[in-house]
Amino acid sequence: MLVDRHSPPAPVTGQQVTGPPAVERRGSVAQANAKRAAGLLAAVGLLAVVALASIAIGAKDIPVDQVWHGLFHYAGTDNDVVIRKLRLPRTVLGLLVGAALGVAGAAMQALTRNPLADPGLLGVNAGAAAAVVSAISFFGVTSMSGYVWFALGGAAVVSALVYVIGGSRSATPVRLALAGTAVTAVLQGWTTAVELSDNAALDRMRFWQVGSLASADMSTVRYVTPFILAGAVLALISGRPLNAVALGDDTARGLGAKLTRTRVLVMISITLLCGAATAACGPIVFIGLMVPHVVRGITGPDMRWILPYAAVLSPVLLLGADVVGRLITRPAELQVGIVTAVLGGPVFIALVRRRRMAEL
Structure with a gap:
């Protein structure tokens, strides 16, 4: 039998001819990242629209051209004063607080591998609130500088306590959620008892306790900004290690x-x-729980994208809830913490009822 030495080799049975796998993988990853980047840019645009609505809408609506005038061509008119002194600080604080709660919730869920983790659900916000209430009642603290340090201490103590009660390294999502719920109940009882026994503390805390942006001013913004920026930077640089943590401790160690x-x-x-x-505007719940779940449906499980998305979309939810609270009881307003709780309750129930949540 004669064989042509210049003819191509016969294909192997069952083998498919495909392009270079590495090139295809790089192309698909690049396309996915491009889509995520475009989505993040769209989220920033949505945030700008909501921020503008937060400045323009209130007990008295202000036209967009007057908003622009008050922001960039201040002349001391009534609208200019309302924009600069009241609504701009409120909006900026909402941006900062929303980003802080969203990033904290996403980082907490990744660190504990617990889809129900949230600064409110795990008691962190309650710990900060209890510390601030105690500082007001027992130590006479009335300044934002005092609030921040007591809130940081309370949040740190409760974070460690819930982690220990939940089982430390052997903790499961359900045990952490139960530990957080128990600690939150105790701290809320303590907070209520302190407020009822001290009328001065009650007067200062009654709106703060439900979560509100109404008392925002630029001094508050300036004081909390360094803490929020430092926390956000630490979370963002931890994105890659958190991806490894999500695979389990042994696998994470194997990956270095x-x-x-x-x-x-x-x-x-x-x-x-x-x-x-929490020091800036009180304990606001469900922001850190809802937004990361929405973000994962857009970005997938990569924390390097989840954290930036959460930092942008969480203020959208918080400022949107704040605008809704101003509209439904105009000319009065409903505190943003109440609105987010009303929105977040059904979402939390839906998450718990999902089959994979029930199996945790």
């Missing part, structure tokens, strides 16, 4: 992740973010 360092950095980040946010 430094688990202790990652846990410490993320816990410091969560403490800074939650403590500063």
Whole structure:
């Protein structure tokens, strides 16, 4: 039998001819990242629209051209004063607090591998609030500087306490959620008892306790900004190690992740973010629970994208809830913490009822 030496070799049975796998993988990853970047840019645009609505809408609506005038061509008119002195600080604080709670929630869920983790659900916000109430009643603290330090201390203590009660390294999502719920109940009872026994503390705390942006001013913004920025930076640089943590401790160690360092950095980040946010406007719940779940449906499980998305979309939810609270009871307003609780309750129930949540 004669064989042509220049003819191509016969194909192997069952083998498919495909392009270079590495090139295809790089192309698909690049396309996915391009879509995520475009989505993040769209989210920033949505945030700008909501921020503009937050400045324009209130007991008295202000036209967009007057908003622009008050922001960039201040002349001391009534609208200019309302924009600069009241609504701009409120909007900026809402941006900071929303980003802080969203990033803290996403980082907490990744660190604990618990889809139900949230600064409110795990007691971190309650710890900060209880510390601030105690500082007001027992130590006469009335300044934002005092609030922040007590809130940071309370958030740190409660974070460690819930982690220990939940089982430390052997903790499961359900045990952490139960531990957080129990600690939150105790701290809320303490907070209520302190307020009822001290009328002065009650007067200062009654609106703060439900979560409100109404008393925002630029001095508050300036004071909490460094803490929130530091916490956000720590969370963002922990994105890659958190991806490894999500695979389990053994796998993470095999990939070279430094688990202790990652846990410490993320816990410091969560403490800074939650403590500063709670000190500024009170405990606001469900922001850190809802937004990360929405973001995962857009970005997938990569924390390097989840954290930036959460930092942008969480203020959208918070400022949107604040605008809704101003509209439904105009000319009065409903505190943003109440609105987010009303919105977040059904979402939390839906998450718990999902089959994979029930199996945790």
